[in-house]
Amino acid sequence: MSPPPLHLRARAKVNLYLHVVGRRADGYHLLDSLVVFADLGDELRIEPAAGISLAIDGPFGAGLSASDDNLVLRAARALAGALETKGLPAGGAALRLSKHLPVASGIGGGSADAAATLMGLARLWRVPEGAVDLARIGLALGADIPVCLAQRPCFMGGIGETLDPVPALPTASLLLVNPGVAVSTPAVFKARQGAFSKPARWQEALPDAQALARRLARCGNDLEAPAIALEPAIGEALAALRGLPGLRLARMSGSGATCFGLFDDLAAARGAAARLQAAHPAWWVAPAPMLNHDAAR
Ligand SMILES: C[C@@](CO)(OP(=O)(O)O)[C@H](O)COP(=O)(O)OP(=O)(O)OC[C@H]1O[C@@H](n2ccc(N)nc2=O)[C@H](O)[C@@H]1O
Numbered sequence: 001m002s003p004p005p006l007h008l009r010a011r012a013k014v015n016l017y018l019h020v021v022g023r024r025a026d027g028y029h030l031l032d033s034l035v036v037f038a039d040l041g042d043e044l045r046i047e048p049a050a051g052i053s054l055a056i057d058g059p060f061g062a063g064l065s066a067s068d069d070n071l072v073l074r075a076a077r078a079l080a081g082a083l084e085t086k087g088l089p090a091g092g093a094a095l096r097l098s099k100h101l102p103v104a105s106g107i108g109g110g111s112a113d114a115a116a117t118l119m120g121l122a123r124l125w126r127v128p129e130g131a132v133d134l135a136r137i138g139l140a141l142g143a144d145i146p147v148c149l150a151q152r153p154c155f156m157g158g159i160g161e162t163l164d165p166v167p168a169l170p171t172a173s174l175l176l177v178n179p180g181v182a183v184s185t186p187a188v189f190k191a192r193q194g195a196f197s198k199p200a201r202w203q204e205a206l207p208d209a210q211a212l213a214r215r216l217a218r219c220g221n222d223l224e225a226p227a228i229a230l231e232p233a234i235g236e237a238l239a240a241l242r243g244l245p246g247l248r249l250a251r252m253s254g255s256g257a258t259c260f261g262l263f264d265d266l267a268a269a270r271g272a273a274a275r276l277q278a279a280h281p282a283w284w285v286a287p288a289p290m291l292n293h294d295a296a297r
């Protein structure tokens, strides 16, 4: 009898701050970022099958094709290839991605999908613990994939491969807002101007959302200004967030265009979401708890 399908959630990644601290010889940028996950995301269903296949549905599914460049298929094939070189068996899998996160939007939906694929297939194919390095396979596909494999708050360094623990974070909620525009990550990095920033990580535990917001106000997202210059709608989303009751902090995530508001709790984020959605019916507006712990557990 074949095993039951696996269901994995590929959660949205949020860069609470993002400093660009240098650039490597190959053009990739060195980052210092606090990454957390929102408790919402894409859904991935994996079933045993003879070959590897992908089907896509969900509210943002139409914006994505199930072709060879899809990160789900690239991750599946990269894992199969890594197993093959070690003489380990890789099976097939029928993958179904329900796309709930806007594509190319600074919340790492594609990276989270790839990470979920690697974790799910390692389980389905019974890959022995430690036989392959999933983070290394992931990093070759995208700088955000190692942190999406970790699924816990991390101070992220290097180009995304260095993950350090974060002192206790408070209970808080996020309101994610995308004004319906996509910006290209390489174009935003290219548009960044000026000196590199210093790392901004801290060592103290933060008791509540207000303390977190105060701490975050001392850093920023170095990609926000270049992204707004490329796509002014991001500035409109930030201005709209800043007018909402209960907001502690508003900022862009990653290379945009998704922005987030930080709130004390889910009720406050939901109340703000209702007002924002009424004022901007075409925007993607999604309230969710901020996971301040390891989501993989
Ligand atoms: C900016 C961040 C912050 O978390 O988030 P997103 O905006 O993608 O969500 C990530 O570093 C993005 O990670 P990811 O989207 O996986 O990037 P990749 O596919 O590896 O790289 C896309 C392109 O972005 C630029 N890039 C990416 C990462 C990095 N540290 N330096 C870079 O300069 C490079 O031009 C690269 O060719």
Ligand SMILES: Nc1ncnc2c1ncn2[C@@H]1O[C@H](COP(=O)(O)OP(=O)(O)O)[C@@H](O)[C@H]1O
Binding pocket: 064, 069, 070, 071, 072, 102, 103, 104, 105, 106, 107, 108, 109, 110, 111, 112, 113, 114, 185, 254, 255, 256
């Ligand atoms: N399964 C996938 N989901 C989202 N994007 C994908 C996927 N596969 C490939 N991509 C491509 O990867 C790029 C990055 O997408 P995504 O991770 O959603 O955004 P970001 O890196 O801005 O957070 C997009 O250009 C998109 O076309």
